[in-house]
Amino acid sequence: MELSLVLGAWVAAGMTLFIFSFLYKDNPFYRAAEHLYVGVGMAWFIQLYTYSVIIPKVYKPLVDTIKAGDWVNMWLVLIPTVLGLSLITQFIPKISWISRYGFTFLMGYGAGLILPAGLATDFMNQIVGTIEPFANFFSLSAGAMINAIIILIGTLSVLFYFFFSVEHKGAIKKVSAFGVYFLMIYFGASFGNTVMARFSLLYGRFDTLVKYSKGEYFYATNWIILGLLIYFICEKIFFKAVKLKKT
Amino acid sequence: MRNKLLILIVFLFTVPSIYGANKTSKNELQKLEIKNFEVLDFPSDRGDSVIVVWDKENSDMNYELYLSTNETNWVKFKEIKSEDKPEPISLPFWVWENTENRFAFPVNLVKVFGLEEDKYFNEDIKNINLYAKIKSVSKNKSFKSQIVNGKPHGNWFRKERINNFVLVLLITVIFFVVVSHAKKRDLFIRKIPGLDAIDEAVGRATEMGKPVIYVPGIGGMSSISTIASVFILGEVSKKIAQYDSTIKVPHYDPIVYTVAKETVKQSYIEAERPDSYRDDINVYVTSDQFAYAAAIDGMITREKPAACFYMGYFMAESLLLAEVGASSGAIQIAGTDVDHQLPFFVTACDYTLIGEELYAAGAYISKEPMLVSALKIQDFGKLLFIILATVLSITFLIMSKTGNIDMIGKILDILRVK
Numbered sequence: 001m002e003l004s005l006v007l008g009a010w011v012a013a014g015m016t017l018f019i020f021s022f023l024y025k026d027n028p029f030y031r032a033a034e035h036l037y038v039g040v041g042m043a044w045f046i047q048l049y050t051y052s053v054i055i056p057k058v059y060k061p062l063v064d065t066i067k068a069g070d071w072v073n074m075w076l077v078l079i080p081t082v083l084g085l086s087l088i089t090q091f092i093p094k095i096s097w098i099s100r101y102g103f104t105f106l107m108g109y110g111a112g113l114i115l116p117a118g119l120a121t122d123f124m125n126q127i128v129g130t131i132e133p134f135a136n137f138f139s140l141s142a143g144a145m146i147n148a149i150i151i152l153i154g155t156l157s158v159l160f161y162f163f164f165s166v167e168h169k170g171a172i173k174k175v176s177a178f179g180v181y182f183l184m185i186y187f188g189a190s191f192g193n194t195v196m197a198r199f200s201l202l203y204g205r206f207d208t209l210v211k212y213s214k215g216e217y218f219y220a221t222n223w224i225i226l227g228l229l230i231y232f233i234c235e236k237i238f239f240k241a242v243k244l245k246k247t
Numbered sequence: 248m249r250n251k252l253l254i255l256i257v258f259l260f261t262v263p264s265i266y267g268a269n270k271t272s273k274n275e276l277q278k279l280e281i282k283n284f285e286v287l288d289f290p291s292d293r294g295d296s297v298i299v300v301w302d303k304e305n306s307d308m309n310y311e312l313y314l315s316t317n318e319t320n321w322v323k324f325k326e327i328k329s330e331d332k333p334e335p336i337s338l339p340f341w342v343w344e345n346t347e348n349r350f351a352f353p354v355n356l357v358k359v360f361g362l363e364e365d366k367y368f369n370e371d372i373k374n375i376n377l378y379a380k381i382k383s384v385s386k387n388k389s390f391k392s393q394i395v396n397g398k399p400h401g402n403w404f405r406k407e408r409i410n411n412f413v414l415v416l417l418i419t420v421i422f423f424v425v426v427s428h429a430k431k432r433d434l435f436i437r438k439i440p441g442l443d444a445i446d447e448a449v450g451r452a453t454e455m456g457k458p459v460i461y462v463p464g465i466g467g468m469s470s471i472s473t474i475a476s477v478f479i480l481g482e483v484s485k486k487i488a489q490y491d492s493t494i495k496v497p498h499y500d501p502i503v504y505t506v507a508k509e510t511v512k513q514s515y516i517e518a519e520r521p522d523s524y525r526d527d528i529n530v531y532v533t534s535d536q537f538a539y540a541a542a543i544d545g546m547i548t549r550e551k552p553a554a555c556f557y558m559g560y561f562m563a564e565s566l567l568l569a570e571v572g573a574s575s576g577a578i579q580i581a582g583t584d585v586d587h588q589l590p591f592f593v594t595a596c597d598y599t600l601i602g603e604e605l606y607a608a609g610a611y612i613s614k615e616p617m618l619v620s621a622l623k624i625q626d627f628g629k630l631l632f633i634i635l636a637t638v639l640s641i642t643f644l645i646m647s648k649t650g651n652i653d654m655i656g657k658i659l660d661i662l663r664v665k
Contacts, residue, residue, distance in 0.1 A: 019541065026548040034541045041535025090505055099505070106502060110469030118471065119418075120411050120664035123628060128663045130636050134643035135655045152640055156633055162603040164436050164611075165626040183601065191590035198563075 001216050009217040010224075016205055017224050027235075029228065130155050154182040280390060281310075281381050286397025289353055290342050291408075294372050294401025298336065298343075299379050300351045301392075304329050311382040312352065316360055318378050318394065324359065325352060339660035342407045356399060372401065411664045418624060425623045429616035434623055441580055441598035442611050448554035448578045449486045457553040458493040459483070462543060462568060463507060464583065465499045465536055466560025471606065472584045473503055476559035477510050478609030478618065479582070483556060484511045484528075488518035496529045497546060499539045504531045540564035544571040557581040557596070558605065561588045569595035582608060635662075 018033035058081050065074035086102035089095045133140065133148035140148065157179035160172060168176050213221035282302040289296035299312060308329040313321040327333065327350065335345035336353055345351070356377060357367050367375075377399070381392040428434070452459045461480055466473035480496065487494045496511065498504035508529045515524035532542045544567060547555065555572040557565070558581070565581075565588040572579045573595045581592035582600030592599045600608055606625065610618035639658065646655050 022544065022548075026545070031545060034538075034545045037535070037538040038533045038542050041533040041538035045534045087502070087505065090508075103502075103506065106468055107506075110467075110474075114469055114471060116408075116411050116415055119414055120408075123632065124411065124414065124662055124664045127632060127635055127639075128659055131639045131643060131662075132659065134640045135647055135652075135659065137644055137647050139647075152636065156636060159629050159633055162601075163626055163629055164439075164603075164607050164622055166435075167437050186586070187590040187593055190587045191594070194587060194590070 006217055006220075009212040010220045013209055013212040013217075013220040014224050016209060017221070017228060021228055024232065027232075029231070126155075154179075158182050281383060281392040283349070284379075284381060284392055284395050286377050286379050286395050288397065288400045290338065291402050291405045292399075293368075294399050295357045295367065296353055296355045297377050297397050297399050298351050298353050299324075299377075300349055301381065303348050303350055304383075307385060309384045310350070311384070313380050313382070314354060314359065315378045316356070316375055321380070322359065324354065337665070339407050339410075339663070339665070340657050341409070341660075372399070375399070405665075407665045410661055418628070421627060422620060422624050425627075426616060426620040429620045429623070433614070434619050436607065436611050436619065436622060439600070439604055439607060439611050441582065441600045441604065442608050444578070444580055444598045445483060445486065445556075445612065448556070448580060449483065449490055449492060451578055452487075452553035453490040453492040455553045458495050458550055459487060459554045459556065460543070460547060460550070460552045460572075460577075461494055461496045461556040461558070463496065463498065463503055464557070464559025464561045465539065465564065466503070467500050468502050468506060470560045472558075472560045472582075473500075475606045475609055476582075477503070477506055479556075479558050479605075479612065480507055481510045481514045482609070482612040485514040485518045488515045488520040488523055491520070491523060494528055495546070495550070495552075497532045497539070497543050498529060499532065499534055499536075501531055501534070504529055536562065536564055537567075540567040543568055547571050547575050547577070551575055552577050554578045554580070557583070557592065558600070558608075559583065561585055561592075563588075566591035566595065572596075 161176040161179035579596035582605035
């Protein structure tokens, strides 16, 4: 077995167990793993943005267009780059107002992008999805017919729940309460589904830990668990002794 | 004499049969001929597609469609029988009319000829032509059509989305009408329990002398829930400033971090407590989802906040955060529009703003005419939805019974956005 593989196994098993140790209580191992995770995550994103955005979408096109004397395309790269760079002026209070140009563009672009797309998916196509089964209702099977009616009733009653312009009293209260039942049924199903998916992730981690507990990895999992246990027992005894001494 | 008579008989029998045979083959050839064979530009596209059309013959016939970009290398694109019913082109009726007596096949040049996309749109699009020919076969007789060609063009407007554009215009007009109305008098918004608890949560934090942790989620600034979250953050931090309590806002997205920083600063100024504002209220943590969750979990465990707010866009980290918050004993208020994460917030938090309630929250707390108007527009949309869905479901039921399928298709075209 290569040394790098063994080392990787120890790091993987160690980090997994350090994070799991949070289930018992906050401890220095968890803190170390947490800070390492944050740092590594940040470093990963810096290199990712450098190699997938800054170099291919800013540096290379700028160099190429300048070399080719293609001034139109150069401006098409330069303007968004300057707008992006304007965000960094946040760190210099005297000229931080420049960042507003970048942010205004970002907000406008975001709203412009999301508005028609949101209307299309959350409104227009949602109506189509609800009413489409009624277009050929009489050629549907009995089950599909019931399904279409349930979807229509469920959609309308849930919409009543999210109606904010009127007080939920009388008939509206009853309809919206009916909508809440639909919501809760959905939440229950979604909860069960996600929990199952999470368990499969957990099994994956356990599988890794079992794999690294073998002799070829020098019993990484076993030694780390033992180390953690010794630490927690010693900590308990030590703190108990300190507490007794104080009292 | 006998010979002459024989020749006459043979002549009398053979001439009509030869004439008849010629007539028959002419008829058959006419049948095999491809009528109205054209290559048309695909409407409302970016310029990489064409539509090949020709009239359908009722007789038993096989068609083989060949395509080329240079008239030399031909690709067999399709083989189809006259009785086949190919998929109709998915464009609304005001852009393209699908008829039963005509074959129409969209051809994406980039995909069919394996062209390099960047090169195609930068150079090839100006010169490329699509050539098409059809070989029609019927009862061992075949006919080759003439070669037709067409050129794809890029379009500035997507006409098939005009319905969405009209709706955006309509909503914009209604928005301005409602804003002017909202400025004149207060508009009613029903009680939202989760939001009434904000005062309770901030008050609790002040009494206990512990901080409030506000988590804006992992969405970017283009996410509607993040925008709503920033509005709520503004109102929460205003209350925090008024009560002279403390708040911590850990961030995942650097742009949201900068926007939130400005928002909190503005709230402290509006609450007339600019001196209490500190730059470390907003902290950027990381853009890695689970590292972000781990860092916030650590923060909650160590600082033991009196209240935790989770407002915005959340994914798998929702339960990781809410569970740790619940075990720390903090009062928790969550809100997201990510439907599959809502169950976790519902189970682990004291109050949960479900979907639209999150959007309504900013308006509800601030009573700002602009936000209240936006909420009223949403309600208008919901009312429109309820009316349309109810009326059209009944109409479709009647139409499907009477067999008015064309009209149903047109109504669905108007409502559906491609």
